[in-house]
Amino acid sequence: MxxxxxxxxxxxxxxxxxxxxxxxxxxxxxxxxxxxxxxxxxxxxxxxxxxxxxxxxxxxxxxxxxxxxxxxxxxxxxxxxxxxxxxxxxxxxxxxxxxxxxxxxxxxxxxIGFIHSKEPFKSEAGRTRSMIKIQDGCDHRCAYCIVPLVRPHKSCVHAEIIIEQIKKRQAEGFREVILTGTEIGEYAKDGLNLAGLLKRILAKTGIERVRISSLQPQEINQELVNLWKNKRLCRHFHLSLQSGSDTVLRHMQRRYNKASYRSAVKLIRDAVPEAAITTDIIAGFPGETDAEFEKSFRFIEEIGFSRLHVFPYSPRPGTLAASMPGQVESSTIKTRVDRLLKLGRQGELDFKRRFKGKTLEILIEAREDARWVGYTDNYIRATIDSTEDLENRIVEAKL
Incomplete structure (x- = not known):
């Protein structure tokens, strides 16, 4: 063993x-x-x-x-x-x-010499969420990103394999699956795009919740967001931004600008008004001036994200940005990160306050400090007092 x-x-x-x-x-x-x-x-x-x-x-x-x-x-x-x-x-x-x-x-x-049993061990099951890989690889060369160097080969998983995996997870007791990959918005297999894959999953599986991981703003369209009329799709969109300055976005070699990002957010909010929109931000990209950072900060404030993932710029070997002039001082990066984190905390609080007094469904994941802990479909962390065993159950609760 x-x-x-x-x-x-x-x-x-x-x-x-x-x-x-x-x-x-x-x-x-x-x-x-x-x-x-x-x-x-x-x-x-x-x-x-x-x-x-x-x-x-x-x-x-x-x-x-x-x-x-x-x-x-x-x-x-x-x-x-x-x-x-x-x-x-x-x-x-x-x-x-x-x-x-x-x-x-x-x-x-x-x-390399490791010994194992001749009999299989039963894989642990019954958790609340399972990650399902639907795609891998990226060939876009954003200036800061090392992912295309370590995952260069793009591929997508056959739809029927994905569906079979979801059915197995459901049989094991999972209540939610998260569809993930490097660029899931570029899913293309068996004549299906991401919207087509989601339609097939909703038609052929009975899993109670389907959540998607990160998307790019240029991948948001009406066909896709209309699918969220089905309540099995979790109302949570992680929409990559990285900067709210058009100048910095061009230097990053991103494939959108503030106007197209704003349009993507509007499409989501018109179709799914209570959706959580979360994002990634890089602080201190090479050449980012104080004025450009302020423009970025104001744009992030305008959008009103429910959560920010803030990263100080980190030069990665082999990327274009690593050799760019205008590397920002670490003390300046830290100041910008701190401001963004504070803005992110306020945005999260503002989003949560919108649901105070409302009844939402919560998928209970675990018991912590004598309370049950779980998440709503739009990614609000909630705790519940109960003497019942609520683990891995979807329960309604007034927030």
Whole structure:
């Protein structure tokens, strides 16, 4: 028996791939455990989108050996894809595997001498949400982004395979699936675009909630947003922005401007008035002046996001922005990040206040500090006092 502890850093696509690796390893006779103390193998699925993500990966690898000195560390993911040599130099690393190895992880572990049971272990099921990968890869060269260098090959999963996976998750007790990928708005397979795939999922599965991950504003259209008349689609759109300055957007080589972004938001809000719209923002992109930052700040304020994910600009090896002139001072970046975080907290509070006194459905995920915790379909975190066992149930509650 070989016990494997999996830790995931980064995006929902990584989370989906870790979930799949866990299932594949269980089927091959490995046992997935939830404590590093019990583990023989530490499988670390890394991110490399920022320098902070790289640092977290190295810290996690070192910390695992301090906690469990006998553990064997296996590193995969985008950092492993970008610089396997750097990671291989860390102490206690058994092997470093690129993203392609994830689809054959059991054989990869066996090939380097790990022993597993001859009988499959039952994969853990019954959680509230499952990540379903529908697409991978990106060939757009945004100036700051390293993703096309570590996930360059675009591919989409057949619709019937996606539908079969969703049916299995539902049979296992999952109540919600999240459709994820690198660029899911560019889904194109079997004659279907993303809207066509969603229509087929809604027609052929009975899963109670379907949530989508990040979209680009140019991918929002009337056909797509009209599908949200079906209440099984979660009213949550993560719509990437990165900057609210047209000048900075051009330097970033993004494929939209403020006007087209504003139009995408209007389409969503006209069709789905109570939708949460969340976004990513980069502070301190090379050459971003104080005036451009102020324009960006005011645009973000105007849109009124329900949540901001704020990132200080981090130069990534091999990207155009890493060699651009006008790198912004770290102290200036920190000031801008702090202002954006404050704006994000206010936007989140304003969004939540709109629903005070309303009754919404909450998918209960866990019990924390004697209260049940879950999320509404439009991504409001809520807690409930109850003596009943509410885990993995969708309940109505007045907020």
């Amino acid at each position: 070989t016990n494997v502890f999996i830790e995931t850093l980064g995006c929902k696509l990584n989370q989906s791939e870790s979930e799949t690796m866990g299932r594949d390893l269980s089927a091959a006779g490995y046992r997935i455990v939830h404590s590093i103390d019990e583990a023989d193998i530490f499988l670390l699925n890394t991110c490399t989108v920022t320098g902070v993500a790289d640092r977290k990966a190295r810290q996690a690898a070192r910390a695992s050996l301090k906690t469990n000195p006998r553990i064997k560390v296996v590193i995969t993911g985008c950092y492993a894809e970008r610089d396997s040599g750097e990671l291989s130099k860390l102490p206690g690393i058994a092997t470093v595997l690129g993203n392609a190895a994830k689809s054959n992880i059991a054989s990869e572990l066996e090939s």
